[in-house]
Amino acid sequence: MNLSEKMKQDWNRRAQHHARYWIATEDYRTEEVFARSGEATAQTILKRTENLSSPSWTVLDIGCGIGRVLKPLAPYFQKLVGVDVSSEMIDQSKLWLADHPHITTYATSGIDLQEFPNDYFDLVYSYVAFQHMPRPVFENYLTEINRVLKPERYFLFQLPLGNFSDPPLEDTIGIRAYPIPEIVDKLRRNGFTFDGNDLLPSKLSAHTHDFLFTQKIQHPSLAQEQGKISVEWIKFETCSQEFSPLDLHLYTTFAERSFSEGNNQEAIATLQSVVRHNPHHLSGWLHLANLLMETGQIEQALTTLQELTVLHPRYKEGHHTLHQLQTKLQISLGEQPRFRSLEKATV
Numbered sequence: 069m070n071l072s073e074k075m076k077q078d079w080n081r082r083a084q085h086h087a088r089y090w091i092a093t094e095d096y097r098t099e100e101v102f103a104r105s106g107e108a109t110a111q112t113i114l115k116r117t118e119n120l121s122s123p124s125w126t127v128l129d130i131g132c133g134i135g136r137v138l139k140p141l142a143p144y145f146q147k148l149v150g151v152d153v154s155s156e157m158i159d160q161s162k163l164w165l166a167d168h169p170h171i172t173t174y175a176t177s178g179i180d181l182q183e184f185p186n187d188y189f190d191l192v193y194s195y196v197a198f199q200h201m202p203r204p205v206f207e208n209y210l211t212e213i214n215r216v217l218k219p220e221r222y223f224l225f226q227l228p229l230g231n232f233s234d235p236p237l238e239d240t241i242g243i244r245a246y247p248i249p250e251i252v253d254k255l256r257r258n259g260f261t262f263d264g265n266d267l268l269p270s271k272l273s274a275h276t277h278d279f280l281f282t283q284k285i286q287h288p289s290l291a292q293e294q295g296k297i298s299v300e301w302i303k304f305e306t307c308s309q310e311f312s313p314l315d316l317h318l319y320t321t322f323a324e325r326s327f328s329e330g331n332n333q334e335a336i337a338t339l340q341s342v343v344r345h346n347p348h349h350l351s352g353w354l355h356l357a358n359l360l361m362e363t364g365q366i367e368q369a370l371t372t373l374q375e376l377t378v379l380h381p382r383y384k385e386g387h388h389t390l391h392q393l394q395t396k397l398q399i400s401l402g403e404q405p406r407f408r409s410l411e412k413a414t415v
């Protein structure tokens with residue numbers, strides 16, 4: 069599996085689970101709330117391009133998801149295009165954007181912009197997408213964005229700036245943060261200039277969701293072209309299906325919220341999918357078993373704990389929880405309990 073395929077697989081899985089959640093983890097619950105969050109992002113873009121933009125512009129959104137930001141921008145531009153590595157996100161974008169025939173969305177490689185000619189767009193923007201991409205992918209996009217932008221046109225993007233952070237290549241969601249000198253160097257080598265005020269440390273720390281505003285001034289330097297890594301061919305020998313730490317955290321958060329809002333089955337289905345993909349995620353198994361117990365699905369809780377103890381025979385907590393449940397069941401059936409410590413069991 070190469071990097072492009074891995075990004076596709078992972079983002080399709082997330083989009084199938086709950087596209088709105090994986091796009092806007094705080095604003096996903098209803099379509100109205102989600103749409104309002106898109107309007108806020110769109111307003112920021114319009115403000116940053118005020119007095120520069122024209123309704124005749126052709127605009128590109130990279131990592132557009134289902135079109136949260138494209139939709140509220142629709143009245144302002146003649147032609148809008150969205151690209152995303154996930155075909156599932158793009159399928160859902162067709163529904164979300166159905167009333168806007170001048171917005172087109174495409175599932176692309178997740179690495180380049182080969183569908184588009186040179187000097188084609190007036191504005192390229194990207195929001196909460198580059199931060200999830202492996203560094204070489206972001207770098208490749210910079211070269212491509214320079215190619216598809218018309219001379220002296222604009223590139224607006226969000227990226228966490230500050231301390232260097234770089235999860236492993238195969239982690240397709242972990243947050244990459246960029247020290248300022250690194251981003252300045254990447255922009256320069258790829259032919260972009262930027263407003264230095266954007267990079268003042270006092271403005272940055274608390275604003276990881278701000279946009280950086282840059283302008284195409286020249287073609288990428290020769291050194292940049294020659295030093296290019298072919299990201300398409302970064303391959304993983306054994307590509308695990310297990311989730312990254314941020315994936316696990318976000319699935320668990322989703323399950324907890326669903327449960328607290330009374331959507332028990334949604335919470336349980338989410339945790340079942342987590343342990344199916346991540347059989348080594350021990351706390352995920354216990355979490356699932358507890359939810360099943362709390363919702364009275366005792367048979368399933370028993371099966372889950374039995375499966376856990378077979379898969380992980382040395383995991384004491386798993387055995388302990390299974391014994392507690394079995395004892396509790398015996399008590400409720402009027403049998404003599406074999407174990408005494410029942411405090412935690414919740415049936």
Ligand SMILES: C[S@@+](CC[C@H](N)C(=O)[O-])C[C@H]1O[C@@H](n2cnc3c(N)ncnc32)[C@H](O)[C@@H]1O
Binds near residue numbers: 135
């Ligand atoms: C958190 S969502 C944000 C979606 C959209 N930008 C928004 O603000 O509503 C991140 C999106 O980036 C997409 N994505 C991730 N890696 C990508 C890549 N290499 N190329 C294009 N899209 C990518 C994901 O599929 C997902 O739709």
